[in-house]
Amino acid sequence: DCSDGKLFGEEESPQELPAEPKLKLNREPAELAQWLPDITEVISRLRAGAEGFSSTEMERINTAFQRFKDPDNPEIHKDELPKVLMHLGYTQINDERARELADEISRYPMLEKGEYVTFMEKHVEYELQAFKDIFERFDMDGNGCLDAGELHVFLSSLGFTPLRSIIRESLDLVDL
Numbered sequence: 001d002c003s004d005g006k007l008f009g010e011e012e013s014p015q016e017l018p019a020e021p022k023l024k025l026n027r028e029p030a031e032l033a034q035w036l037p038d039i040t041e042v043i044s045r046l047r048a049g050a051e052g053f054s055s056t057e058m059e060r061i062n063t064a065f066q067r068f069k070d071p072d073n074p075e076i077h078k079d080e081l082p083k084v085l086m087h088l089g090y091t092q093i094n095d096e097r098a099r100e101l102a103d104e105i106s107r108y109p110m111l112e113k114g115e116y117v118t119f120m121e122k123h124v125e126y127e128l129q130a131f132k133d134i135f136e137r138f139d140m141d142g143n144g145c146l147d148a149g150e151l152h153v154f155l156s157s158l159g160f161t162p163l164r165s166i167i168r169e170s171l172d173l174v175d176l
Helices: 029-033 039-048 055-068 078-088 095-105 113-138 148-157 164-175
Strands: none
Touching: 055 078, 055 113, 078 095, 095 113, 113 148, 148 164
16 A cells, blocks of 8 residues: 555546556456455465465365366366366466466376476466556556555456445555
């Protein structure tokens, strides 16, 4: 939060979204809700970046591998990777990009467990960069923070109509 404690003035309104194409969610919010991981894991993942997985995250990744791998084979098919990512709660899922990452690792249609973990590491790097790009797009003044106006534009682009008081309250909580 970089706000000065003020929300929009009477005659002031939030800045308009940049002239770029609107942000599109890859999945519907209701569809995502059933797959979302624990919030502490998400925060831990974001803080760690692409520097490695926690033991809890590795356990989730291994469990997903077992769930989605071919039952008669110790490998997972590349076509299953977007489903694995959704299952694990990743939000920046692009089927074509997932295939490209997997193809960089192996030319075969299946990934063994070590290759799968390498894929997951590469996807985390991709997702982290996607989050940075989204943040930069909405940080209109380029100061490295989202103020109340920028946050309002961001939430509106996602289809939410946030109340100014809720934005202020949320920013106050983050500042704690």
